[in-house]
Amino acid sequence: MSFTTTATIASFGGKLLKLTHKATSTNCDMALNLYLPPQAAKSGTKVPVLFYLSGLTCTGDNCAEKGFFQHGASEKGIAVVYPDTSPRGLKIEGEDEGWDFGTGAGFYVDATKDPWSKGYKMYSYITEELPKVLFSSFDQLDSSKVSITGHSMGGHGALTLFLKNPGMYKSVSAFAPIANPINCPWGQKAFKGYFGEDQQAKWADHDATELVKKWEGPLNLLIDVGTGDNFYKQKQLLPENFIEAAKEAGNDSGVTLRMQPDYDHSYFFMASFADDHVAHAAKYLFA
Amino acid sequence: MSFTTTATIASFGGKLLKLTHKATSTNCDMALNLYLPPQAAKSGTKVPVLFYLSGLTCTGDNCAEKGFFQHGASEKGIAVVYPDTSPRGLKIEGEDEGWDFGTGAGFYVDATKDPWSKGYKMYSYITEELPKVLFSSFDQLDSSKVSITGHSMGGHGALTLFLKNPGMYKSVSAFAPIANPINCPWGQKAFKGYFGEDQQAKWADHDATELVKKWEGPLNLLIDVGTGDNFYKQKQLLPENFIEAAKEAGNDSGVTLRMQPDYDHSYFFMASFADDHVAHAAKYLFA
Numbered sequence: 001m002s003f004t005t006t007a008t009i010a011s012f013g014g015k016l017l018k019l020t021h022k023a024t025s026t027n028c029d030m031a032l033n034l035y036l037p038p039q040a041a042k043s044g045t046k047v048p049v050l051f052y053l054s055g056l057t058c059t060g061d062n063c064a065e066k067g068f069f070q071h072g073a074s075e076k077g078i079a080v081v082y083p084d085t086s087p088r089g090l091k092i093e094g095e096d097e098g099w100d101f102g103t104g105a106g107f108y109v110d111a112t113k114d115p116w117s118k119g120y121k122m123y124s125y126i127t128e129e130l131p132k133v134l135f136s137s138f139d140q141l142d143s144s145k146v147s148i149t150g151h152s153m154g155g156h157g158a159l160t161l162f163l164k165n166p167g168m169y170k171s172v173s174a175f176a177p178i179a180n181p182i183n184c185p186w187g188q189k190a191f192k193g194y195f196g197e198d199q200q201a202k203w204a205d206h207d208a209t210e211l212v213k214k215w216e217g218p219l220n221l222l223i224d225v226g227t228g229d230n231f232y233k234q235k236q237l238l239p240e241n242f243i244e245a246a247k248e249a250g251n252d253s254g255v256t257l258r259m260q261p262d263y264d265h266s267y268f269f270m271a272s273f274a275d276d277h278v279a280h281a282a283k284y285l286f287a
Numbered sequence: 288m289s290f291t292t293t294a295t296i297a298s299f300g301g302k303l304l305k306l307t308h309k310a311t312s313t314n315c316d317m318a319l320n321l322y323l324p325p326q327a328a329k330s331g332t333k334v335p336v337l338f339y340l341s342g343l344t345c346t347g348d349n350c351a352e353k354g355f356f357q358h359g360a361s362e363k364g365i366a367v368v369y370p371d372t373s374p375r376g377l378k379i380e381g382e383d384e385g386w387d388f389g390t391g392a393g394f395y396v397d398a399t400k401d402p403w404s405k406g407y408k409m410y411s412y413i414t415e416e417l418p419k420v421l422f423s424s425f426d427q428l429d430s431s432k433v434s435i436t437g438h439s440m441g442g443h444g445a446l447t448l449f450l451k452n453p454g455m456y457k458s459v460s461a462f463a464p465i466a467n468p469i470n471c472p473w474g475q476k477a478f479k480g481y482f483g484e485d486q487q488a489k490w491a492d493h494d495a496t497e498l499v500k501k502w503e504g505p506l507n508l509l510i511d512v513g514t515g516d517n518f519y520k521q522k523q524l525l526p527e528n529f530i531e532a533a534k535e536a537g538n539d540s541g542v543t544l545r546m547q548p549d550y551d552h553s554y555f556f557m558a559s560f561a562d563d564h565v566a567h568a569a570k571y572l573f574a
Contacts, residue, residue: 010515
């Protein structure tokens with residue numbers, strides 16, 4: 001159940017660990033990156049943890065290389081976890097047919113529809129199995145101080161995992177999140193595949209815009225979206241729907257949506273504002 | 288002769304331009320990235336320029352995505368040029384046989400040996416043709432304020448181009464440079480191929496350790512090398528030879544070699560110290 005460390009890489013004064021472990025929820029070996037900031041090297045010190053959930057097609061490597069989170073995390077003393085986006089190699093028919101469903105596109109849900117229910121359990125993996133193995137393997141991580149962020153499909157993941165688990169995460173933020181998946185082509189394809197077309201309650205239960213309507217209290221949520229983001233223009237993200245729902249439910253207090261001029265959907269966008277999202281998490285992790 | 292802009296990407300408040308142009312020195316189309324910091328957007332403003340020379344196998348894309356020079360360059364108001372590392376597609380026999388010679392491995396020299404002399408002229412390209420086209424195409428760039436840096440083979444490039452052209456660059460720095468190519472396998476293979484085995488004077492004329500012996504005055508040079516760098520351990524870099532030669536020639540004043548504990552040869556290493564190298568350049572560019 002514990003990790004195999006396949007590489008230890010010096011980064012911004014800390015260490016980026018490349019880890020693999022046999023996961024039961026996803027029924028396969030899972031790879032991830034864990035950044036331990038320099039503060040974690042001091043004996044007896046525990047550091048807070050920021051989960052970063054990646055977008056479609058990505059692994060935990062992309063953001064560790066191109067997202068620039070280590071820069072801020074090193075300064076603030078926060079560990080960053082970069083998990084993978086789906087199980088891999090389950091040999092389910094159709095798994096590798098599209099880039100927006102199956103491999104690299106787990107959507108942070110527990111699939112209930114056969115054959116995907118055999119391992120596409122990224123919700124359980126991220127909220128239960130992975131934290132359990134992490135906190136039992138790394139004494140340096142403070143299990144009582146955890147925040148979450150993510151990009152695109154991972155922004156959807158961050159928002160829904162936060163909203164579905166009050167108290168589990170100290171704060172949430174998102175880059176270009178798929179904020180209302182039941183009303184966009186990406187989300188509809190994924191939820192149809194993982195839950196079935198007739199499971200509307202399940203769909204709503206993993207839709208941030210639906211979930212925020214039931215949230216009580218302030219959200220303290222930061223969302224960045226680029227105005228040059230083609231997926232935003234194609235209405236895959238729909239952040240305005242989320243903001244509108246939060247307002248209607250009276251929960252918009254502390255929700256900040258920043259429309260960043262000209263920025264696209266890429267890691268260049270995220271790198272430019274990664275420091276802000278780490279600072280946002282730090283505000284609540286060190287409160 | 289001018290550039291085609293294939294993409295404009297928002298990055299750290301500025302713009303990363305993906306450019307291509309037909310180059311005469313290298314006898315082919317050349318691609319590069321140009322980062323214009325936010326300060327360059329103000330009408331009438333001219334910003335200094337930092338050339339970043341990449342290492343073996345890389346294009347101008349790798350460091351633009353993973354090196355995080357844009358972070359410091361945005362803050363200081365410096366443009367960054369990320370050229371390619373060789374001509375491409377010249378159809379010279381053997382061009383793509385190895386990763387350390389030919390394509391992706393131009394070594395910033397003008398080859399004199401046939402058939403490489405047909406286009407492997409990266410020295411002329413970087414010191415003459417490219418700056419000419421850049422400064423005539425982009426009014427925002429200050430041609431009187433130029434510095435240079437680079438990584439590995441590009442660190443060799445930065446050191447030798449600086450040392451061979453007094454006054455052309457305001458400052459120089461390098462990450463894990465091939466500092467004494469005539470005494471390491473990479474350099475020997477490249478110089479044998481591009482110049483011929485019997486051209487020892489040519490070899491010495493492109494060896495930073497040989498060149499520094501003739502340099503007069505202070506160097507104001509920053510070099511970072513990771514102690515976990517396998518190429519350093521394999522004696523491909525030999526930075527100590529350079530430092531020793533500078534000392535013997537009385538030119539070590541202002542030469543700083545920092546051995547960074549545990550860092551490897553990767554972009555994780557560069558990203559960790561990119562801000563320092565931009566600050567080093569800024570000190571001389573804004574002097």
